[in-house]
Amino acid sequence: MTDTYSKVIADLLDKSKSIVNTKPNESLSLCKKALDISIEHSLKIEEAYSYLGMAHVHRTNSEPSSMLEVLFKAMNIFENENESIGLIRSLNLIGVAYFYSSMYDKAIGNFLEGLKLLDNFDDDNLKLSLLNNIGEVYRESGKYKQAEEFYNTAIELCDKNNILHSKAIINGNIGEIYFAEKDYKKALEFFILSYNELLNIDDEISLGEVENRIGKIYHVLGNNELALKYFNSAYDRLEHIDNKYFVIDVLINIGQLNINNEGSLKYFEKACRYSEVINAKKKHWEALLSLANYYEQMGNHKLALEVYKEHTRLDKEITASELGKKLEILNVELKYIEETKHLEKMKDVLKAELEIQKNELDNIRSINLELEKKAYEDDLTKIPNRRSINLYLNELLGKKGKTYSSCVLIIDIDFFKRYNDYWGHAEGDICLRKIADIISSHKFSEEDMFGRYGGEEFMYISNTMNSVEISNFAENLRVAIKNQDLYYYYKNDRYSITISIGGIFGSLNEYNSFKDVMEEADLELYKAKDGGRNLVRIKFI
Numbered sequence: 001m002t003d004t005y006s007k008v009i010a011d012l013l014d015k016s017k018s019i020v021n022t023k024p025n026e027s028l029s030l031c032k033k034a035l036d037i038s039i040e041h042s043l044k045i046e047e048a049y050s051y052l053g054m055a056h057v058h059r060t061n062s063e064p065s066s067m068l069e070v071l072f073k074a075m076n077i078f079e080n081e082n083e084s085i086g087l088i089r090s091l092n093l094i095g096v097a098y099f100y101s102s103m104y105d106k107a108i109g110n111f112l113e114g115l116k117l118l119d120n121f122d123d124d125n126l127k128l129s130l131l132n133n134i135g136e137v138y139r140e141s142g143k144y145k146q147a148e149e150f151y152n153t154a155i156e157l158c159d160k161n162n163i164l165h166s167k168a169i170i171n172g173n174i175g176e177i178y179f180a181e182k183d184y185k186k187a188l189e190f191f192i193l194s195y196n197e198l199l200n201i202d203d204e205i206s207l208g209e210v211e212n213r214i215g216k217i218y219h220v221l222g223n224n225e226l227a228l229k230y231f232n233s234a235y236d237r238l239e240h241i242d243n244k245y246f247v248i249d250v251l252i253n254i255g256q257l258n259i260n261n262e263g264s265l266k267y268f269e270k271a272c273r274y275s276e277v278i279n280a281k282k283k284h285w286e287a288l289l290s291l292a293n294y295y296e297q298m299g300n301h302k303l304a305l306e307v308y309k310e311h312t313r314l315d316k317e318i319t320a321s322e323l324g325k326k327l328e329i330l331n332v333e334l335k336y337i338e339e340t341k342h343l344e345k346m347k348d349v350l351k352a353e354l355e356i357q358k359n360e361l362d363n364i365r366s367i368n369l370e371l372e373k374k375a376y377e378d379d380l381t382k383i384p385n386r387r388s389i390n391l392y393l394n395e396l397l398g399k400k401g402k403t404y405s406s407c408v409l410i411i412d413i414d415f416f417k418r419y420n421d422y423w424g425h426a427e428g429d430i431c432l433r434k435i436a437d438i439i440s441s442h443k444f445s446e447e448d449m450f451g452r453y454g455g456e457e458f459m460y461i462s463n464t465m466n467s468v469e470i471s472n473f474a475e476n477l478r479v480a481i482k483n484q485d486l487y488y489y490y491k492n493d494r495y496s497i498t499i500s501i502g503g504i505f506g507s508l509n510e511y512n513s514f515k516d517v518m519e520e521a522d523l524e525l526y527k528a529k530d531g532g533r534n535l536v537r538i539k540f541i
Helices: 004-019 026-039 044-060 064-080 082-098 104-120 126-141 144-163 164-178 186-196 204-220 224-240 243-257 264-277 281-298 301-340 344-375 384-399 416-423 425-441 467-482 514-530
Strands: 408-414 449-454 457-462 487-490 492-496 501-508 537-540
Touching: 004 026, 004 044, 004 492, 026 044, 044 064, 044 082, 064 082, 064 301, 082 104, 082 126, 104 126, 104 457, 126 144, 126 164, 164 186, 164 204, 186 204, 204 224, 204 243, 224 243, 243 264, 243 281, 243 344, 264 281, 384 449, 384 457, 384 514, 408 467, 408 514, 416 425, 416 487, 425 449, 425 457, 425 467, 467 501, 467 537, 501 514, 514 537
Parallel strands: 501 537
Antiparallel strands: 408 457, 408 501, 449 457, 487 492
16 A cells, blocks of 8 residues: 555656746656655654655745745655665755755855765766856856866766766856856857757757857857847747746847947846846846947936946845845755754754844845835935836736726926026026925825926825816915026026916826826927927826
């Protein structure tokens, strides 16, 4: 009967493994079912292998702390049951979990321990995995000589066992070492070798990745024609299988082929869009940096600064996230030590490290909150900026079926350039701040949105006023600004600063998009300007 249950569990885990990359949630359910059967019938080895199956799912989902939680359980069982191969597999995956969290020393320690235990067994596939993983850690940490030594040993195993796919991947990794060392000729040699090997294997992702690598080499060598050929092939291949993660790198590289060309913008923007869609924060960080560099190259320093701000904010968010993951891992380690009653001294060390990491994380989160606030605040006037206004209005438009009316006002300073020309830009900035303060002090309700849309243009959005109140409110704003002691001389005549206001009032359900609302309000502003300025024009719908 025990053999029957063991067979059922093995079948469940085999099926789970076959779908782990395509259907991780279903794969995890199968592992949990195998685990329940194992526990119910006191099958300890099967229970441990069920935990290993769950670890593979968590690996697919990039959840290192969840990996460790189940792997420590598996390792404990394998140790107690003297199941050495299971123990080595656990150590290998534990090393991967630490590697994903950039905890390279702990990753190497587990890989090397697994490799040492494997000396007593004949399992070349497991040995190959450990050798490649060690090479990856050394490569990521910049220890290229050590990395290549382990890669070459892995290649020997591939040749011995005719494992073509792993050999192709490792050759690509060796190429990355030479690329990092700026030995581009040698790097190209290994990338081409990897490419030719992958052409005979059904692995579109790896093919697309190595084509992208070859394109990067040709770009560095100045052969943009060949670079574009490989980039386009990688793009078509990866788009066909809808792999946005790797497409992002290709898009960035195509854009950088000719960063001074306006056509590059669409590639950087698409890279940003894809990275947001799949929530790949590090990829988004890279895409934003490329976009900011593009704007800077094109001389659009204002937009470059805006993107750099978002890039900086995201950098802090990523740092906080990575610290958070390390904190989770430390908690998992501490829990394991407490449950198994191991190493009292290590427990104290971990607790101290946990407190340090927690304090650092709290500090970064505090900084990140401040940066996020600034990302939605106008630097000059300290009121909401364009991004904040767009977000507010889009949320308002998303509230379909509402019965209340809203108003959207565009407020523009008349002939502001003349004021700037007469007094200079420093005084112009002071003027903008004063006008922002005046309008802020006249806000009808704290629920209303008032912000600077750009230059001398402001926006006021409200759903708290009726038609009479909005007319009075807009007129009061116009009079309040006109009565301020803000003036300039133009052609020997003295002029007071005034504003023109254009807007709409009614149900925003009449509009399909943010753009439609803005165009309608802007048309009313044009009427106010065309009518002589210092006027209010509101369309009631």
